[in-house]
Amino acid sequence: MNGATATADYDDAGLLARLRSNDEAAFDELVDLATPRLLSLARKMMPSEADAEDAVQDAFLNAFKNLPGFDGRSKLTTWLHQITVNACLMKLRSRRRRPETSIDSLLPEYLPDGHQKKPQKRWHEIAEGGIEKAEMCELVRSRISELPEQYRVVLVLRDVEGLDTEETAAVLEVTLDTVRTRLHRARQALKALLDPYFAGDTP
């Protein structure tokens, strides 16, 4: 159609039609176009690069198998995101050893009159936090990995991948309210996990 350089936008009807007619080149094209974004998503969900690549490969094999049943009502990008998220979740679940901690203990507690039980301490400015940026990112990543999966996945899709509420709901097949509730709880829980490092006297 256009001679411009390839973009991550592969949602055009032409490609889908060619995939449906088993056009070999179309499959290769889809892999080339879609893999970078799907891999970037998987890297945020999986503990290692090898796991992320495995999940993307699983996702594609699933997608190829299910393509005949893809009704085209959702966008191809949304559909592939969905399959990739599921591939990651499957892998994570198969190896989980200990039960996840409940998120409730990380949410704020209130007095009967609705005030916070423990006043929130002021966070210092991130830049003057006293720890190196790489170290800080590593710390935040490891705290994110402690969040229960259903919350972590919403945080990744909304706050990191930049999907909106509707897109996230479509990928996870949950309601808009569920996405909003989980995102809010995930952020609150992550804040609680980071409080010891960014609030109070620790430099």
Next chain:
Amino acid sequence: MIQNDYITCRELIGFLADYLEGRLTEEQRHEFDRHLSVCPSCVNYLDAYRKTVALGRLALTPSDSSAQGRAPEGLLQAIKSARRN
């Protein structure tokens, strides 16, 4: 109606995500701001919540922006050949 009745911390914190997304009505936002003007703890909470969102994004976004747009050639080939088998 008691004009001086403030919303509670619980209500304010429940509104946070909607506040940041601009989903509050004008009246809700007014009540939100009114509570903030008398509650340092919620001011701190809002600030920490915002920073948490920013930190999450920063921590999980590859610093090398070119790495984000590429996938290892080996992976691409593995996927393509796995489909043919």
